[in-house]
Amino acid sequence: MSEKFQYAIETEALGRSFQTYKKPEGLINSVKGLWNRETIEKVALQKTNLKIEPGKIIGLVGSNGAGKTTLLKLLSGLIAPTTGYAKVLGYEPFQRDPQFLRRISLLLGQKNQLWWDITPLDSYALLAKIYDLDEIKAAKRVQELAQILNCKHVLETQLRRLSLGERMKMEIIGSLLHEPDVLFLDEPTIGLDIVAQETIRHFLSAYVKNKGPTVILTSHYMDDIASLADRLLLISKGSLVYDGTVQGFVANAELIQTVTYKIVNQPEYKEEVKKADLNEFLVQLTQKGQIENIKIEETDFEDVIHSFLQKESRLL
Amino acid sequence: MSFTAFYKRNLGFYKLAIASNLEYRMNFFMDALLQPSITSIVEMVLWMAIFKGAQATTIGGFDQNSYLAYALWATFIARATVNWTYEFKMIEEIDQGSINGLLVRPMSYYEYYLSQLLGYKSITTGFSLLFPIGIILATGLPTQWDRFPAAMLLVFYYLFFVYSISFCIASLAFFFNKVQSLTVSKNLAMWLVTGELFPLDLMPDYLRKIFLMLPFSSGVYVPIGFLTGRIGWEFLWHGFASVTVGIIFFSALGAFLWQKGMRSYAGTGA
C-alpha cells in the first residue's frame, strides 16, 4: 500500500563527485601512461537540497554535463552519493530495497529496456513476473494503455522490427505496467517526430492527472517542460540555480521582447527591447510618428532557457 | 519476497534465454551442432593417428575405442560448461551502462543471468548431445549408460561454478575497461585444466595429482572419464565436493567485487 508522505522525494546536501584521469598526448606519454596516471576529481553534483511533494511533475533542465542525469541516477538508486543523502518514498535509493524498486520506474529515452528479440507482449509477461503482478490484471492494463497510445496493432511484433516511435510507446507501457509511485523520465521524447511527441505529452499529462505519480522529467524539448511541468529545476555546473514554477522563471529572467512596428510612410522595423525598457521605448516610438501597425511578441520559454544555457556555456 | 515470485521470474528468465537463442536458428545450429561435431571428429582422427604411431593396443591402460569415446564426449561436454555469450553480455552491459535498466528493477542481477545461462545451456546441450549419443549407439564405443545421469548431474552442478567465476569477472568491468580479454584468458586456461585436450590421467604423476584436486577437472575429465569407465565413483564424489568449495569461494569473491563495484559505479551511458 502506498503510504502518504509529506514529501515523495527529499534530499539533503546530496552530492556526487567522480574520479577521472588525464589522458596524455602523443606516443611517449601514452607509454608512460601504462604505469603512471594523474587523477582529477570532478564534481558532478554539488550539495543539493530538495523537497518534492507527491503527485507533482518536476522538469529538470540543464545543458549536457550540468548534473541533471546525475541527480536522476542518485534518486533512482543507480549510483551512490558521495555526500549527503536522499529519501524517495521513505527509502534510501541506493539500498535498492526490492519494495522500493517495485514502486519506481525509470524510462531512458535513448535506451531500450524491453527485450530486443521477443514481442512486447512477451516482455510485459516477463515484467509482470519480475514485479510479481497479477498476470490477468497486468494483461488488461497493457491493453488499456496500448489503446490510449494507439499501438495495439504492434504488440505482437518483435521489438527489433518496430520503428523508433512505436518502440518508445512500448517502453512507456512497460514502465507504467506496475503502476509506479515515482516515475523517472530521461528524455522520453527524444528522436521522435512531432506527432509522436505530442501524443506522448498528452498521454503523460492525462496519466498523471488520473493516477497521481510523482514524475521527474528531463528533456531538451522545452515544449515537454512547458506543457507538463508543475515545477522547474534548473541545473548549471552541478548546482541548482533555479527552483520554482515555469512561469516564475519566465517572469524573472531577463526578457527580450520583439517589437515589430510600422510607422506611416516608413518601412517596417523589427527591434529587440528589454522588458524593463519596454515602456520607455513605446513612448519614444509614439513620438516618431503615427503608428500604423505594432506587434509585441512575448519571449518563448524555449528562447529564455536557450539564452540562459548559452550564457552558462560561455562561462564554462 | 516469496519463493513463488522468485521461482516465477527466474523461470521467466530461463525461458527468455531459450526464446532469444532459438530466434537465430542458423547461429543455434552452428553453435549447438556444427562446431562441436567438426571439432570432435578432428580430435578422434588425432587419436587414431596417435595409436597408429604408437603401434600399441593400449595407451595408459585403455584401448583406442576408449579414447575415441572420450574425445567425442569431451568436446560436447566442454562446450556445455563454457560461458562465452552471457559473460560477454554481462561485461558489455556494465561497460555500456545498459545495466541501469536492470538495476532499477526488483530483481538481482546475479539471478537474472544465472537463469538465462541455465536456459541457454539446457536447450543447446540437450540438442547437441544427440550427436554423440547417436554416434555411440551406432558404433558401440565404450559408454556406461547407467552412469549417464550421475555424470550429467556433475556437469550441471559444474555450470553453477562456471557462472560464479563469470560473475566475478563481470564485476571487474566496474573497474577496468575491456574485461572481455580476461574472459578469453580464463576460458583458455580452463581449456588446459578441464581435461578437454586429453584425459588428465595421461599426465605425469605429480601434475596429475594437482589437476585432479582442482574443481576444474570436473568440467570434462571427471564426468567423461567416469562415463567412459576410466575412473570410478570415488572420483565423482570428490568432484562434487571440490566444485562445492569452488562455488563458495567464487560466490563470496563475486559478492565482494560487486559491492565494491556498485559503490564506484558512475552510471555513464544511460
Add this chain to the structure above:
Amino acid sequence: MLAPVLKKYGSIFAAIAKASFIAEIEFRLNFVMKIINDIFWYAAQIFTFEVLFRHTNLIGDWNLQQTRVFLGVLFIVDAFYMTFIQENLDRFSEKVRKGELDLLLTKPVNSQFMITFARISVSCVGNLIIAVSWFVWSLSQLPDFNWMKGLWIILLVPTGFAVMYGIRFSIAAMAVVFVRVDSMQYVWYQLYRLGMRPDSIYMPWLKFILLTIIPVGLIASVPARAVLNPPELWVFAWSLIAGPLFVAFSAWFWKQCLLRYQSSSS
C-alpha cells in the same frame, strides 16, 4: 605508376599502426591480457603434444622434435594473423550491422584494404617474438639440421598466410549479404582447426582436400614439411600459386558481395 600507390598505402598503414598503438595502450589490462592469452594458447598446444608423446613416438609422420617445429610454424603464422587480421575481420559483421561500412565505401581508398587493416594489434608483436623464439629453438633441437632449409619458410609462410587471409576474408565478406551471420566466424574457426594439426594424421582423401580445395594444410603443415622432410616441389609450387590465387578470389568475391549490399537503416 606503382610507386605513388605504394607510398599512399604505405603511409596510411603507418598512420594506422601509430594510432592503433596509442589506442591500445590506453587499455592497460587489455594490452597485457592479449599477450597472456596467446601464451596460454601456445601453452595448450605445446602441452598437449608433450603429454601425448609420452605415450607414443610418432604422430602422423613426425616425432616430438619434428612436431615442435610444426607448432613453431603454426605459431608464427598465427601471430601474423592475430596482429593484422583477426580483430578486424571478427568485428566486421558487427560493423556492417551498425552501418559503419557505408562510411568506408564513400572514401577514396580500396575498401578491402581498409577493412583488413583497420586496426593493427600492436600488442601481438610480443606473440610474434615468442613464436619465432620457439620456432628457432625447436629447429636447434633437431639432429643434423640444415639451416638452408629454413629459407623455405621465408617463401612458404607468406603464401600460406595469403591463403589463410583469402579464405578468412571471403567468409567475412558474406556478412554484407547475410547480415545476421556471426556463425560464419565459427565455420572459419573449424576450418582453421583442421589446419592446426599436422596434415599427416588425416585420411588420404581428407588430406587431399585440405591441400587443394580448402587448403588450410598450406598454412602450417606444408611449410613445416619443407623444413623437416625432403622437398616436394609440386606441393611447394602449388602453394606459391595458391597464395595470390586465394587473395585474388577474395577480392573478386568482395566485389560480388558489394553488388548485393543493401545498407542497413538506423
